[in-house]
Amino acid sequence: MAPTIAIDTAQIREKALADLLAILEGVRGKKTLVIDQSLSGPIGLFAKFSVLQDYGVDKVHWLHDAPGDIAQKNILYLARCTPKNAHLIASQVKYYGKIPDQDVDCSAFFVPRRTLVCEKILEEEGVVGDITIGEYPLYFVPLEADLLSLELEHSFQELYLHKDYTSIFYAAKALMGIQQKHGLFPRILGKGDNVRRLVDALLRMRSEVTVDDALNSFALTPSSTIENLIIIDRETDFVTPLLTQLTYEGLIDEMYGIKNSKIEIDASLVGNPQQNAPAGSSSTSATSLPPQSGKKRTVVLDSSDKLYEDLRDTNFAIVGNLLNKVSRRLQADYEGRHQAKTVTEIKQFVSKLGGLQAEHQSVRMHTGLAEEIMNHTRSDLFNKSLEVQQNLAAGSDAPTQHENIEELIYRGASIEQVLRLLCIESCVGAGLRPKDFEFFKREILQAYGYHHILTLDALEKMQLLQQRTSVQTAANARTSYSSLRKLLRLIVDEVNEHDPDDISYVYSGYAPLSVRLVQCVIQKQYLQMTAKGGKGVGGAPDVNVVGAGSTGWKGFEEALRNVKGKTVDEVQRGEDKAVRARMILNGQNEKKMTIVFFLGGCTYTEIAALRFIGKQQEGKRKILICTTSIINGSKMIQSALVN
């Protein structure tokens, strides 16, 4: 085992690609790839279509399409392991089997692993003999250098509505992968009931590995590069994603819905087709997809676009200014050509031209996007609901907001918007009063249709929307925002959006609870200072935070008592000798890494906030963000919505 410096997301990307290509190589000759649509996005992030072609992929089909004419005799299925997909595959295989004088060779690869259920289904359909079953262990998909996602789109719905813990298992598997590579997490901290399940699964897997491989215990000693793992259960903090995100990336997500770091926007916004995408983009373009309808264009949003990297995490209020500045600079650069007199100077300018044009392209696109968003944020409905949100989060008297919510319903705001507001109220204030609850239930049913009885029921099940009486006041049963607001200083009145000094800038005044919890572990002093109401000094050096295993939640027990779910604090030790050996191998003065894992999804604003903390702590610590998927408020509501 070579001593690895730190977790490198590029490695994960390469591994995923290599695994995929190995599978493709395993099937001889030309082949048709039939792929589960929900997988195409994540895979498109690291595998280009041209690469697939090199490996003999002739055509790509969607799994849910009707089986069509298949020119090649090798068919390769790649699908998430769900019963539905298994049925689809079975029926298609049968279909091909019936075609005379065509001998097809099918193989199915399940992502991320084959399960008994799926095999059983294939067995019952009687196709097991005609098919080769394999698995493709795709867990983490790196979206950015500091952001890994399992890209399980439905994990939120599964976890909280259906109480289906598959995604916890996958999360554990994925984290285990990291542990096997980089050593155990010296300390695991977490909050929430599901976190307990996840950590238990992790500990169990660890002991399984140890039993299997007793000799090689070196592989599972505490890592010296990773300081700790912090797991936040989405359940502990529903309010944060329900609020409208106010960073640039967040607002794009709210409006267009970012999917696998891609969005679809009107072609007119992009201008000319972006052929010469920013140079050195190691990642992607959406080539593995068949072209969408002519008008829409898919745009990849990631840090290969330098401008976007600068803009994404800023509060939207200043995006306009930044764009202005950049375009001015660009113009100045263009103007530079007039000063070019000698031939060499002209040559220099021309060589810069390509870069300038690419930048020009991206400025144009982002200006267009920003304008669209601006129009949206100026609208009456948006401002009304934002006002309600901020008042609710700040803890003002809820019933005063009811009039506004009512008005929104009457003016035909979308059901997601309205339910979001009501859910915020319910989460912040321990449920709605029975009278209001019934009133709004009626309003919603009559305004949006009676089938939403089921929607409301689902929301109640997820504990997003509740009646006050049905709420038990048992300790740890729910997150009490009213007391946390003070303990962790969730509401910050003076926000400096231009030069933020606290994470609350991402919501223009509200600091996401989930990220505050992370701060409880890694920025104790800073948080204590702000919590006491004293002026938070930006980037106060917290000297007290010593190395692994000595801090944990200490100092914030009071706050944690007010957060829903179990608190987890697990120290993983290994043999002393091995630990020391590893220390010597890696050297001690390295930057420590903190991994933050969001179980049930996180929002772009939370990512922005964590990056902000990361910047404050530069030189001491790196933060790696992992999540099951990226969510926002409307996605949460949609998971409950019935059509």
Place this chain on the structure above:
Amino acid sequence: LVILRESMEQEELSAKLEKLKLASKVLGDLKEHALESKTIDESSRLLQLQEVYEKDLPQKFLGLSLNETILDLIRLGYNSRASKLKSEFKVPEKRYWWLRLRGLVAKRDWGEIEEW
């Protein structure tokens, strides 16, 4: 609620109504679901009315919500029917005003708005 979900899937109107009735009865037996039961009754009544409207008027009504139905009725100028719905479903005055305003604006009937 399972029955309710089934009823959503029923294409045929009469079958749908029957399922709704059943759902309402089951829910009505449980005390905490009294509200749901009542609204399900309402929904079947609305469906019946919408069926009638659909026969009389050149527009699709089935599947719309109550507010949308009222809105469309006002937009098409059937004020009496709209106010009948209002009284039958006990629509609060305030909401009715909003709907009326929106309906009239959609119809560009500025005269009516001024009068009122």
